[in-house]
Amino acid sequence: MICDMCGRENGIYRTIVESAQLNLCKDCSRFGRVTGTIRQQAAEKGIRQEEEQKKEVLEIVAEDFAEKIKRKREQLGLTQKDFAKKINEKESMVHKMETGSFTPPLNLARRLEKLLNLKLIESHEETHQKAKASLGSFTIGDFIKIKK
Template identity: 30%
Template structure:
């Protein structure tokens, strides 16, 4: 093998160095011109060196936890800022009045109305309640899929609780 910097034949193992951003395999002489990169760490095999006192449990496939998107119903409408502003003006409220009503900062209301910020679910619910509007685009299929809206305990949840 030849040194990638000077072209001389490399005796022994090449050195991996970084010289001005380039990673090169070089000889001993050229290795001092750059920063030597550490060799990669060996990958752990997952075995422990100490003896186990308890027998190892059978390997289980990883279980998929509940996802935030599983409970999500519909999407926020595209013109949420305009709808909020229109409903606020229909009540003759300023942005400060709305912010005080939902106990949030006025700057948050300004950003939401401009469309610079999509409201989080908690803020969205407070705005909907205060102004009497709906900001979610919900289809009939989504409502049927959601059912009661309550999270019920499943057999898998009970098994998980028992193991813990």
């Protein structure tokens, strides 16, 4: 923001000078009637918040983890028992994962990724913009109903 009168970059005051609205620095604002200050901070803060939103990444275990684990075990030619030993888990756990009745928590999924050279975790970027878009399913009609 630059002062409309002297061109200096300073704290800017929205000022009425002879019925014209100007953005002036503190010194020049003395010549008119100050109606408000312009805060550049607010805009900067807005940008920072947007960046934070973009960083929000959600990690989830892939939906087809059961199939991936089973396929990998079969590729390795291992029984569920031997496979369980390899990943240092119980045989019953391997069975449950392969049937999809047990979803491995992220830390286990990460370990399996490393041990088996598998891709089990999917990253989803969550932004507030996307959240807003999901509200797009509301039609104008819905909105009118709510207002009533």
